[in-house]
Amino acid sequence: MSHAVHSPARPSVSTQTPALEVHGLGKTFHIGGLFSSQAVRALHRVDLTIGRGEIVALVGESGSGKSTLARCVARLEKPSEGAILLDGIDVLKRDRFQASRTFRSQLQMVFQDPFGSLNAAHRIEHFLRRSLTIHGKGGTGQGSEAQTRRRLEELMTTVGLQADMLDSYPHELSGGQRQRVAIARALAVEPQVILADEPTSMLDVSVRIGVLNLMRKLRDEQGISMLYITHDLASARYLADRTAVMFAGEIVEEGESLDLLANPAHPYTQLLVSAVPDPARAGSYDPVHRARLRQAVMASTACAFEDDPHQRCSSEEPVRHQVGDPRNGHWVRCHLYRPGAGAGGHALATEPLPEPQPAA
Amino acid sequence: MTVSQTSFGSHEPVLDVKNLTVKYIGDTRSTTAVDNVSFSIGAGEVFGLAGESGCGKSTIANSIMRLLKDPANVAAGSISFGGKDVLAMSQDELRRFRWQDVAMVFQSAMNSLNPVLTIGEQVADIFTTHAGYSRKESLRRAAQLLELVRIDPARLKSYPHQLSGGMRQRAVIAMAVALKPSLLILDEPTTALDVVVQQEIMAQIKDLQRELGFSVLFITHDMSLMVELSHRMAVMYGGRIVETAKAHDIYTTPRHPYTQALMGAFPPLTGPRVPLTGLPEGVKFHNIPDLAEVAPGHFVAPFDADAEAGVLEGAAQ
Numbered sequence: 015m016s017h018a019v020h021s022p023a024r025p026s027v028s029t030q031t032p033a034l035e036v037h038g039l040g041k042t043f044h045i046g047g048l049f050s051s052q053a054v055r056a057l058h059r060v061d062l063t064i065g066r067g068e069i070v071a072l073v074g075e076s077g078s079g080k081s082t083l084a085r086c087v088a089r090l091e092k093p094s095e096g097a098i099l100l101d102g103i104d105v106l107k108r109d110r111f112q113a114s115r116t117f118r119s120q121l122q123m124v125f126q127d128p129f130g131s132l133n134a135a136h137r138i139e140h141f142l143r144r145s146l147t148i149h150g151k152g153g154t155g156q157g158s159e160a161q162t163r164r165r166l167e168e169l170m171t172t173v174g175l176q177a178d179m180l181d182s183y184p185h186e187l188s189g190g191q192r193q194r195v196a197i198a199r200a201l202a203v204e205p206q207v208i209l210a211d212e213p214t215s216m217l218d219v220s221v222r223i224g225v226l227n228l229m230r231k232l233r234d235e236q237g238i239s240m241l242y243i244t245h246d247l248a249s250a251r252y253l254a255d256r257t258a259v260m261f262a263g264e265i266v267e268e269g270e271s272l273d274l275l276a277n278p279a280h281p282y283t284q285l286l287v288s289a290v291p292d293p294a295r296a297g298s299y300d301p302v303h304r305a306r307l308r309q310a311v312m313a314s315t316a317c318a319f320e321d322d323p324h325q326r327c328s329s330e331e332p333v334r335h336q337v338g339d340p341r342n343g344h345w346v347r348c349h350l351y352r353p354g355a356g357a358g359g360h361a362l363a364t365e366p367l368p369e370p371q372p373a374a
Numbered sequence: 375m376t377v378s379q380t381s382f383g384s385h386e387p388v389l390d391v392k393n394l395t396v397k398y399i400g401d402t403r404s405t406t407a408v409d410n411v412s413f414s415i416g417a418g419e420v421f422g423l424a425g426e427s428g429c430g431k432s433t434i435a436n437s438i439m440r441l442l443k444d445p446a447n448v449a450a451g452s453i454s455f456g457g458k459d460v461l462a463m464s465q466d467e468l469r470r471f472r473w474q475d476v477a478m479v480f481q482s483a484m485n486s487l488n489p490v491l492t493i494g495e496q497v498a499d500i501f502t503t504h505a506g507y508s509r510k511e512s513l514r515r516a517a518q519l520l521e522l523v524r525i526d527p528a529r530l531k532s533y534p535h536q537l538s539g540g541m542r543q544r545a546v547i548a549m550a551v552a553l554k555p556s557l558l559i560l561d562e563p564t565t566a567l568d569v570v571v572q573q574e575i576m577a578q579i580k581d582l583q584r585e586l587g588f589s590v591l592f593i594t595h596d597m598s599l600m601v602e603l604s605h606r607m608a609v610m611y612g613g614r615i616v617e618t619a620k621a622h623d624i625y626t627t628p629r630h631p632y633t634q635a636l637m638g639a640f641p642p643l644t645g646p647r648v649p650l651t652g653l654p655e656g657v658k659f660h661n662i663p664d665l666a667e668v669a670p671g672h673f674v675a676p677f678d679a680d681a682e683a684g685v686l687e688g689a690a691q
Contacts, residue, residue, distance in 0.1 A: 076539065076568045219595045219639050220426045223650045226641075245568035252641035252650070275643060289573035290643055293601035293625045301577070 031102040033239035034064040034087070034121070034207050039096035041079075041086055041263075056082040057263045059332065060096070064207065067237040069229070071254030071271065073247055073286065079263040080243045084209045087241070088123045089113035100207070119149045122200035126212040128192035132184040138195055139180040142166050145202035165202075173198040173228060190221030197228065201236075208232075209241045214249065226253050247290050251275050256343070259283045261311070269337065269344025279318065279337045279346035281310035310349065317349040386457075387414035388557055388589045389438065389476075394451035396433050396442065407433045407446065409613040410664075415557065420583065420590040422604030422621060424597055424636065430613040431593045432481070435559050438591070439478055440468055456556070473504060477550040478559040484542035487534040493520070493545055494530030500552045515552075523548040523578055540571035544578065551582055558583075559591045564599070576603055597637050601625040609633045614662040619672035629674045632659060 041057040044050065056079050064070045072080050085091040087098055089105070089112065097104050105117050125131045132141060143166065146152035152162040167177040173194040184192055193213055200208055210229065214222040230253060232238050244250050250257050251271050258268040259282065267280040278284045285307045317327045319335045326333060329350035337344040396408040408430040415421045423431050436442050438453055440460060453460040455475060463471055480486060488496055494516055501512035517527035523544040525537075534542055543563065550558060560579070564572040580603065583590060594600050600607055601621045608618035609632065617630040628634045638650060665673035 075570045218427045219636070223639055223641070227649070227651075245570075247569065248641045248643045251643060252647065272647065286570060287643070289570045291573070291576070291596065291599040291602050292643055293598050293622075294644070 032063045032099075033066050033068070033101065034062075034241070035097075035099035035102075036060055036062040036083075036087060037097045037099065039083065039086060039098065040094045041082055041091065042094045055263055057086065057093070060263075060265055062241075062258060062265065064239045064241060066206075066239055067233055068256065069233055069240045069242055069254045071242045071244060071250035071257040072260055073244055073250050073257060074260035075245060075286070078260045080245075080260050081211055082263075083260070084123065084211050084241065084243055088121065088209055089117065090123075115149065119203045120205055121207045121209065122203060122205040124193070124196050124200050124208060124210040124213050127216050128189055128196050129184075129216070131196055132192055134184050136183070137180065138182050138184070138187075139166060141195065141199045142169055142180070142202050145199050149203040151203060169198045169202055172201065172232075174224070188221070189217045190224060193217060193221075193225055194228065197225075197232075201232070201238075205238065207239045207241070209243070211243045212245070213242075215244070215246070222249070229253060247275060247286060259286065264332070264347070267344075267346040270342040273338065273342040273344050277338060277344075279335075279344075281307045281314070281349065283346075285311065314349040319348065387416050388419075388456060389591070390414040390452075390454045391434070391438070392452045392454075394434065394437060394453065395449045396430070396437055396446055397449045399445045399447065404445075406449075407613050408437070410451070411610075411613070411615055412451075413608055413615065413618065415589045415591060417556070418583075418587050418589055419606065420592055420604045422592045422594070422600040422607035423610060424593075424595060424600050424607060425610035426595055426636070429610045431610055432561055435478065435561050435591065435593060438559065439472060439476060473500070473550075473555065474553045475555055476557045476559065477553070477555040478561065479547055479550050479563050481562040481565055483546040483563070484534075484539055487542060487546065489534055492531055492533055493537070497530070497545070497549055497552065500549060504553055519548045519552055520545065522551075522582065538571075540567055540575065543567060543571075543575060547575070547579065547582075551586060551588070554586055555588055557589045557591065559593070561593045562595070563592075565594075572599070579603070595636075596640075597625075598640060609636065611659055612662065614675065615665060616659070616662055616675045616677075617673065618665065619669075623669070623672050627672075629668060629672070630677060 039057055039060040040055070042053045042055050044053050046052045060083060062070070062072075062083075072083065074080050082091065086093040089109075093106070096106075098106055100117065100120055105113075108114070109117055143152070143162065146162055146165060152158060152165065166180060170177045170180060175191060175194055175198070179187065179191070184195070187195065197208075197213075208229075213229070214225050217225060226249060229240060229242070233240060242250065242254055254271045256268065257271040257274050258265050259274075259280065260266070261280075261282045267274065267278070267283050274283070275287060278287050285304065288304065288307070317335075319325045320327050322335075325335050327348050327350055329348075332351050333348040334345040335348060337346050391414065392412050394408055394411045395406065398405045398407055411430075411434065413421065423434065425431050433442070433446065436446075437448055438455075438460065440463065442448065448461060455471070460471070487493070494513060497516035497519060498509065498512035501507045501515050502509060507515065513530070516530060520527050520529060525541055525544060525548070529537065529541070537545065547563070563579070564575055567575065576599065579590070592600060592604055601624070604621040606619065607621045607624055608615045609624070609630065610616065611632045617624065617628070617633045624633060625637075628637055641650060659677075662675045665675050668674050
């Protein structure tokens with residue numbers, strides 16, 4: 015990646031180890047009553063790697079499992095299977111029952127709703143100071159108060175807020191300012207990975223770009239790796255180095271952001287791209303084409319790579335086909351293979367189709 | 375018979391808003407949320423109103439529906455719907471006017487469904503209350519209505535929590551067009567939905583609009599979405615309209631610096647990756663003058679090009 019910015023703060027860690035690796039992650043939710051054996055497979059064999067100082071976008075429609083992945087990685091949800099490697103260390107083995115403080119100081123989350131994620135009863139200073147205290151970043155001994163104060167002001171400046179806003183309550187801030195506070199709170203513990211779950215979708219247009227630019231600045235200046243979860247493909251393209259497309263709990267395509275959105279190989283990615291409103295191709299919304307794409311996603315009979323002798327196709331195994339220039343790291347899952355999650359996704363359920371039989 | 379169906383094809387506007395001014399009057403100070411705004415919507419026309427939060431878009435929609443509550447009130451101007459003065463309607467007239475003549479889909483309307491009643495009960499309720507049909511007939515029509523937005527009529531027995539967000543939103547849109555209103559007001563109808571569902575819903579609104587011939591007042595901050603759906607549009611800033619023209623003209627040649635900034639706030643899906651500055655926070659334009667026609671059908675509030683471009687640039691840093 016051209017953006018391999020190394021964190022100057024952590025020279026001891028090998029730059030070869032990715033910041034975050036997810037291997038074969040799976041999550042099954044049981045539904046129904048106590049004696050019900052029904053289950054929904056929300057994630058299945060997800061592999062994802064985020065390099066140091068890299069921003070990876072995870073896109074997909076609602077219900078595709080994006081947030082479940084983030085919640086599993088953040089250890090807010092217990093994954094059913096798989097491994098999560100942070101700095102090369104399997105955190106599920108290290109802290110078996112719940113996330114440790116060490117883990118939390120390495121990985122932080124920024125949530126979608128800045129109106130809900132800040133307690134209305136506290137001043138902004140409280141949120142940031144608490145992060146500093148809990149993680150022991152506030153300084154100790156003599157002059158620690160002055161040190162903490164300096165750090166608080168520095169955090170506010172970093173995220174583009176005035177230091178005097180520390181005395182404000184959340185309701186006095188705009189949505190964009192609140193989201194900046196949420197980012198500052200995550201930054202306070204000096205994490206190496208930030209998971210941002212739709213951080214801009216609740217914000218007004220006028221401030222969205224500002225938050226995206228801030229995230230990029232943090233990556234450039236502090237080398238923080240990020241997982242940016244969104245359904246807004248244009249913003250993924252704007253911010254992320256690599257983009258991964260999630261469908262029905264599995265990643266079906268991944269590659270360099272510009273390349274992936276210019277040459278989407280999986281019908282599901284094509285469906286997503288064609289749904290983005292773009293006046294430049296107004297009137298191009300073609301229900302027939304979309305129905306064909308849907309059909310290709312749910313019950314494909316052909317794969318574009320079938321004639322390639324170097325790449326084997328399989329409807330049983332999730333084969334990865336390489337797309338275009340290997341330097342872009344762009345791969346797509348074999349079209350013949352269909353993710354077998356319980357939920358097919360809204361996009362595919364809206365129009366009556368020849369009933370596909372999702373594997374259990 | 376509703377107005378659009380009798381006057382379809384004529385140039386009589388369905389809705390005519392003239393010099394509307396809405397003020398929020400407080401004890402110590404008052405704010406002008408909508409300042410001397412005029413526009414009209416023709417029969418079968420889709421008119422878009424764009425702008426960021428707080429620019430007065432929703433206040434306009436609420437004034438048309440006569441939903442303004444204290445401390446907001448209409449300080450000046452007129453709203454006429456099919457020749458009738460909306461601001462002078464009595465409670466009885468309003469009861470007929472709302473839903474039958476003008477229906478509105480609110481922002482995050484999908485959360486406005488009653489969680490303890492089935493979808494069928496809620497849809498049928500419109501017909502029994504407003505149209506006076508029997509319960510059986512109402513349920514039959516409710517089923518037709520759901521089919522119109524491609525929801526399986528079997529879902530009539532479902533409760534709102536059993537439907538996805540997109541389905542709920544489509545159900546609400548179906549309810550809005552149930553009585554064949556001549557004007558449909560959509561206030562950010564897809565903000566809470568993901569991009570695929572958004573596209574489905576927009577396509578469905580387009581289809582319904584073609585089929586039933588109603589006019590639409592479409593409010594959003596997503597410029598690309600608006601350009602795709604609207605025939606004509608207006609861009610608002612600080613309670614004033616700064617530019618109005620055919621949607622395509624605004625897309626190809628935005629003239630007001632604010633319109634340009636708003637369009638630049640969305641990263642593009644094609645072309646090279648260029649850093650965007652977005653819109654600076656805070657007030658950029660003051661005392662916006664009245665619109666002047668710069669090209670046929672293209673009205674722009676006059677602005678001092680150098681000075682205001684400078685303001686935008688400076689504040690963005």
